[in-house]
Amino acid sequence: MVKPIVFVHIPKTAGTSFRWGADSFFGKENVCRDYGKKSLETSVIVRDWLSSEKDGWIFEREFIRQGYQFLTGHFNAAKYIDIFDAGRVITFLRDPIQRIVSEYNHIVRNTGNEVSFESFYRNPEYINRQLRLVGRRTWTEFGFIGFVDAYQESLSLLNRKFNIEIPYLHKNIAKSERVEPQLLSAEQLLELRSLNAEELDFYDRARIQFNWRIRLANADQSFVCGCVTKFEAGRLKGWAVSEDVDEAVLVQLRVGKRVVAECKANEYRPYCKARGLGRGGFVGFSLEVCDVVGPDDVECVVASTGQPLPFVDFDWTLPSI
Structure with a gap:
């Protein structure tokens, strides 16, 4: 049985187009929706679950049964990453500033709310919103992260990865905008970038991984999911797993361009097993850092391709001298 795909629909990221494409491919009756208790779109199975004890095991069983x-x-x-395998979770990202502007325009257009743009983007609910929906610590676990400005290419890569055929549709296009990104003042841009600094950094790092996914797909090579998670007792630790092959990934530690250590990512990680990240959880690696260096001086890469593994929620504490 093929496990379901979970789509985190971030507002104003071409999610409606993608969702309609999913309806077309899977059949609308096979697509479950969770847009909150008050939304008419939310499926009955979700409403029942939200009104119960929220037993994830029961929800998954009923989800599959239906x-x-x-x-x-x-x-x-x-909300769902512990119920379904993390590797089946997907999303699309959009330039953070453009997305904020688009969501503001959408809300004003559809609700008549006359809140000022500045009041809107200063509201904590809309600050770093993409990052909060995806998860600061969990985005590298996602099976796929695509990008709105490369939507067709993203869709092609996603279909290839999951062996599905969701069609390209272009829906929900606004005809008029109250605020346009290119007309923002220098002061507004500066404040937006300051408020959403975390998300801008996350967006850039996720884009690097997406670009590597394209590069590796074009070279018929395997993309590797993974990250560096901690520096402990003089060792860098993390996890890595190939999307296409069962063999353990060979990870290298580089200082500058020099390879100083390497090992296979085959250590057992209970967390990775619980998330369904592959190889029964035997995807961890641990590399000794011999020199006293800072996080900007080192990188962990996939030995066979050079694909870098991002540092996620990382606390670097140098050993005392």
Whole structure:
């Protein structure tokens, strides 16, 4: 049985186009929706679950029994990532500033709310919103992260990865905008970038991984999911797993361009097993850092391709001298 795909639908990221494409491919009756208790779009199975004790095991069992193959909605990934395999969770990202402007325009256009743009983007609910929906610590676990400005290419890569054929549709295009990104003042841009600094950094790092996914796909090489998670007792630790092969990934530690250590990512990580990240959880690696260096001086890469593994929620504490 093929496990379902979970789509974190971040507002104003081409999610409606993608969701309609999913309806077309899977069949609307096989697509479950969670847009909150008050939304008419939310499926009955989700309403019942939200009104119960929220037993994830029971929800998954009922979800599968009813034949659902796809779950979508404006929810935090954390809501379902422990129920379904993390590697089946997907999303699309958009330039953070453009997305904020687009969501503001959408709200004004559809609700008549006359809140000022500045009041809107200063509201904590809309600051770093993409990052909060995806998860600061969990985005590298996602099976796929695509990008709105490369939507067709993203869709092609996603279909290839999951062996599906969601069609390209272009829906929900606004005809007029109250605020346009290119007309923002220098002061507004500066404040937006300051408020959303975490998300801008996350967006850039996720884009690097997406670009590597394209590069490796074109070279018929395997993309590796993974990250560096901690520096402990003089060792860098993390996890890595290939999307296409079962062999353990060979990870290298580089200082500058020099390879100083390497090992296979085959250590057991209970957390990775619980998340369904592959190889039964035997995906961890641990590399000794011989020199006293800072995080900007080192990188962990996949030995066979050079693909870098991002540092996630990382606390670097240098050893005392």
